[in-house]
Amino acid sequence: MNVEEIIKTNKDIPIETRTIIHLALVNNKVSEIMTCTLKPFGLSIQQFNVLRILRGQGKKPANLSTINDRMVTKMSNTTRLVDKLMAKGYVERNICPHNRRKVEIKITENGLKILEDIDGIKIETEKKIIQNFTNQELIKLNELLDKF
Amino acid sequence: MNVEEIIKTNKDIPIETRTIIHLALVNNKVSEIMTCTLKPFGLSIQQFNVLRILRGQGKKPANLSTINDRMVTKMSNTTRLVDKLMAKGYVERNICPHNRRKVEIKITENGLKILEDIDGIKIETEKKIIQNFTNQELIKLNELLDKF
DNA sequence: AAATTACATTTGTATATACAAATATTGTTT
DNA sequence: AAACAATATTTGTATATACAAATGTAATTT
Numbered sequence: 391m392n393v394e395e396i397i398k399t400n401k402d403i404p405i406e407t408r409t410i411i412h413l414a415l416v417n418n419k420v421s422e423i424m425t426c427t428l429k430p431f432g433l434s435i436q437q438f439n440v441l442r443i444l445r446g447q448g449k450k451p452a453n454l455s456t457i458n459d460r461m462v463t464k465m466s467n468t469t470r471l472v473d474k475l476m477a478k479g480y481v482e483r484n485i486c487p488h489n490r491r492k493v494e495i496k497i498t499e500n501g502l503k504i505l506e507d508i509d510g511i512k513i514e515t516e517k518k519i520i521q522n523f524t525n526q527e528l529i530k531l532n533e534l535l536d537k538f
Numbered sequence: 539m540n541v542e543e544i545i546k547t548n549k550d551i552p553i554e555t556r557t558i559i560h561l562a563l564v565n566n567k568v569s570e571i572m573t574c575t576l577k578p579f580g581l582s583i584q585q586f587n588v589l590r591i592l593r594g595q596g597k598k599p600a601n602l603s604t605i606n607d608r609m610v611t612k613m614s615n616t617t618r619l620v621d622k623l624m625a626k627g628y629v630e631r632n633i634c635p636h637n638r639r640k641v642e643i644k645i646t647e648n649g650l651k652i653l654e655d656i657d658g659i660k661i662e663t664e665k666k667i668i669q670n671f672t673n674q675e676l677i678k679l680n681e682l683l684d685k686f
Numbered sequence: 687a688a689a690t691t692a693c694a695t696t697t698g699t700a701t702a703t704a705c706a707a708a709t710a711t712t713g714t715t716t
Numbered sequence: 717a718a719a720c721a722a723t724a725t726t727t728g729t730a731t732a733t734a735c736a737a738a739t740g741t742a743a744t745t746t
Binding site for chain 2: 391392397398399401405406407408409410411412413414415416417418419420421424446459460461462463513516517519520522523525527528529530531532534535536537538
Binding site: 687696711 | 717718719720721722723724725726727728729730731732733734735736737738739740741742743744745746
């Protein structure tokens with residue numbers, strides 16, 4: 391990936407600015423690839439993220455704020471995200487009996503099934519995305535990203 | 539920034555997945571900070587990007603596809619982005635006399651003025667974002683990001 | 687010159703996101 | 717217990733984005 395080529399400039403970009411542009415370009419590329427991978431399954435990245443969180447919960451249901459806390463991109467509207475997943479039959483929602491303000495959201499059998507279908511393809515896609523990296527480089531990259 | 543802390547997990551995330559999540563988290567953080575910086579000026583990141591591109595053009599006007607080519611995040615709808623900037627008086631749009639399919643978009647005096655107002659603050663914000671990095675580390679990070 | 691193709695932009699539509707306000711429930715204070 | 721504050725979620729609204737189709741113009745082919 392060449393920053394100057396993508397944004398079609400021949401000017402010298404200061405390293406601070408270049409880094410920030412670079413991050414946005416890489417993130418755009420990665421999320422575009424991920425979106426394409428999930429598209430055949432009718433899921434957005436965020437919806438997929440919610441399903442994975444719910445599977446990670448094991449048997450115990452999650453409420454909306456728990457889901458939101460664990461999301462990579464914390465949207466201000468998990469309600470509507472869960473609505474979409476309900477409509478697709480991948481989650482079920484019930485009012486918590488002990489605290490009627492809360493809702494209990496659980497992944498359904500169908501939800502688990504579609505995740506299983508996606509699992510392998512997702513791993514492949516991730517491998518393709520980082521195919522140019524050695525393990526050492528990935529570790530180094532993660533170290534550097536921690537500095538933000 | 540600690541990935542596991544932000545998404546509140548105690549599981550071991552494979553390095554490939556962790557890298558991709560890490561990128562998204564960093565990008566979210568950076569764009570949130572940038573959005574806040576621009577908010578007092580009533581501009582979105584994309585609108586600011588368009589104004590900078592137009593200023594970079596010098597005196598010669600740009601058409602929509604040129605702007606789109608040079609944008610960091612290439613949206614499928616530069617028309618409406620330019621509409622917003624027109625409404626604010628920061629750009630002007632005319633039909634190209636030689637090829638009536640094209641439009642010529644130019645930054646106005648007011649557009650240049652608001653960019654001048656933002657310039658310094660933007661540099662400060664960028665410095666703050668990368669404050670934990672040495673110059674060597676920034677260079678290394680850019681090298682690694684090129685591998686995507 | 688009429689028909690076809692390519693180009694540049696605009697418009698329509700569905701969905702996504704940000705943010706504020708509203709609703710419902712629970713907990714705490716007086 | 718009434719009043720108030722805190723919590724969890726939902727709803728409303730404005731704006732943003734993705735994608736496809738439509739429009740208008742220019743270039744090319746027959």
